Amino acid sequence: MTDTLSDTATAVHTDRHGAVHALPDPAAEAQVRADDRAHVFHSWSAQALIDPLPIAAGEGSTFWDYQGNAYLDFSSQLVNLNLGHQHPDLVAAIQQQAGRLATIQPSMANDVRGELARRIAEIAPGDLDKVFFTNGGADANEYAVRMARAVTGRRKVLSMYRSYHGGTATAISLTGDPRRWANEPSDGSVAHFFGPYEYRSSWGSTTPEEEAQRALAHLEQVIVLEGANTIAAVILETIVGTNGVLVPPPGYLEGVRALADKYGIVYIADEVMVGFGRVGEWFAVNHFGVTPDLITFAKGVNSGYAPLGGVVISQRIAAHFDTVAFMGGLTYSGHPLACAPGVATFEVFERDGILERVRDLGERVVGPRLREIAAKHPSVGEVRGLGLFWAIELVKDAETREPLVPFNAAGADAAPMGAVAAACKKAGLWPFVHFNRLHVAPPLVISEEELLRGLDIIDEALTVADSYVV
Template identity: 60%
Template sequence: MSTSVNTVITAEQIAAGKVAHDLDREHVFHSWQAQGPFDPMTIIKAEGSWIWDGEGNKLLDLSSQLVNTNIGHQHPKVVAAIQAQAADICTIAPQYVNNARSEAARLIAELTPGDLNRIFFTNGGADANEHAIRMARVHTGRHKVLSAYRSYHGGTHLAVNVTGDPRRVASDNASDGVVHFFPAYPYRSYFNSTTEAEETERALRHLEDTIVLEGPSNIAALILESIPGSCGIYVPPTGYMEGVRQLTRKYGIVFIADEVMAGFGRAGKWFAVNHWNVTPDLLTFAKGVNSGYVPLGGVAISDAIFETFRERVYPGGLTYSGHPLASAAVVATINAMKDEGMVENAARLGADIIGPALEELKAKHPSVGDVRGTGCFWAVELVTNRETREPMAPYGGSSPAMAAVTAALKSGGVLPFVNFNRVHVVPPLNISDEDLRAGLAVLDEALTVADGFVDA
């Protein structure tokens, strides 16, 4: 397991980091940012569960970057595999067979549920979702796509329109055939539910009403994050995912499970859908499949949808589909995860350390409205009033309170994942117990800062 490291950062590294920062501000256009006021952190070294910033400060990476470095930074087996592949074949066009891609596909197909045995490789999660929807549309001959509010499916054109959070709004022209519905979200129920059973029943009734009113014969696909990630890590209540699957079968709708963030051990199982024994028609993945070491995503395809394209050309492709360096990283990552028991460890960390610790923090801090998650995939939702559940930052924005909490985490030596009014606890799956407990202790101190913003 990953343990604390004692890497020495040199003056030369810090100086090089300052040069890199200056060049960044001169030439790099950053995603999801107003460019002028943005002052990005420089990272000059990463190892295991740790990173070092531009000043040489050591920070515990409880964000796993963008919840993708599932095996931590610079895992030696994956680094060695990339180096070895680079010495053999750096790149090859996707129409040609290469060993790394074939083995990566085999390993992924061994892990996916049911008959999801064919793998279409993409460059990342957004285009995996775009291609899954395209497959569903061609397969069914229909156009509409159902997607939940409070979801995120990627930043490319269709993926961001399918997205159900404020990142969609600037690009949404309501012409892409996307229909949004309200998800099951027990803490902030859209259905005035008071129990999980009520939430499941009412959310499924709403979804079926949406299907009927939109016209089942027009709906190609329903795409749903198995456990929504950056939008809140709100785990579906008992029976909801099974009910969604039943509705998609009832109306002949392709069910796409978005496992881009929740997959490859993040939720304590190889795929989050395994928590409910649900098999979708298509499953999208990226991020943890190779810990983000080289960009890669993909779609796992059921037999029925594969048969649509046995004799019919699939109208899509990418220059870097199954890129050898990325595929070699997949092979090494999956094998390392198996050999080192990382998925089982993620489940243990969630059940034995993270979950109990967060429940204690909830009892201790009036700023904590809810804690939820599984495996190494947790959210702490902060409120200014527990009774009204008033969020500590507005939906789609931040606040001075959340800025203060974030600053407290960083000053305590933790690099956090913070979104709206939530702090996400999403460490590498191989973080040491010692490091994880230390990070949670820093979170405890930061929540004391949050308590100061609670309504008297």
């Protein structure tokens, strides 16, 4: 069973009326569950086949259910809770902002909106100096594509098969993973290509350098065959997130930049998941020394404490709209209650050395421990990642690299991964699972002791995966 809290300082939850209740609290749990099942329509789910876990409280890297069971959050919820649950600085920023100006329309200037935009521009590479705020990552990608189309006068956009860019019309069309299939047709002006993935190379590469060269040659072929003069933009996650934590090999992103320049294509870097410290850089492109034309962000900008995303815009793209109106907008663009914790995020990062500690923990703790785990378990095909963003790829056969579960597995086919996830949860760790992979993406404020404890839980849970190895 998961650990049950005994510390009365944290074994409590506060209800919507401000009343404090000790955990366990079965009556509250029953009400939450009843309301959810009767009235909440959940995303990406067959409604009658799910049973969402009611959550009572969270603090730092841990959250609790109404039975008092504690879970170490190794997924940062949806890889957005970079500063953890209930960070006091972020909570205070929202409270203070609500007390002085809860909202203002986006056509007016606002202090926290302007300050956050300035701070983002200061840490963005090159001349990406302006910010268009959105409500999240999907609409950030929608608007980045809209900008690219307006500037180039072209329509088509290229994106990777192994990708996720959001659930709205163009964003789901850009998405490469199976969530796109049921939503087609949508934006028909999208073509997909293969990105680098050395462990499962589409070109039989044997080195990272070969994989980069062959992936770039493939991308150029796609550009030529799709008609370079029809392509407005190429969009790619700087590090592929949900679909594998695929760190691009040396030279690949530089090559994408060069191809974009060669053919007059706008390069959009989707940093919704990896931006704001996830890999130890403000933006992951900084790790690779590449400057895109547009960067999209969300999630970690304010740890998801209020809905917020945006597009960071280069001077060339922004200049197009100096005298031509940009045909786009959102009622809640740059909402003060979302921007205030964004400003606080910068202050916390700078005060607490978040980027430095993420790089240190990734290099000194996570990488070496995961390599130990890989050597120990026959079910581990590969571990890969940067900072506090890693994937453990599980296989049935290390020689053939057959995945532990098939691509897009469901039902009985997905049972092995379900069993691994259940073992993690039983031991008090909430994992991020996608297809045949476990992802390691805890809050950036996680303590070293918590990090090691979580990795130990994964180590033990992988004995379940080992039982499926042929």
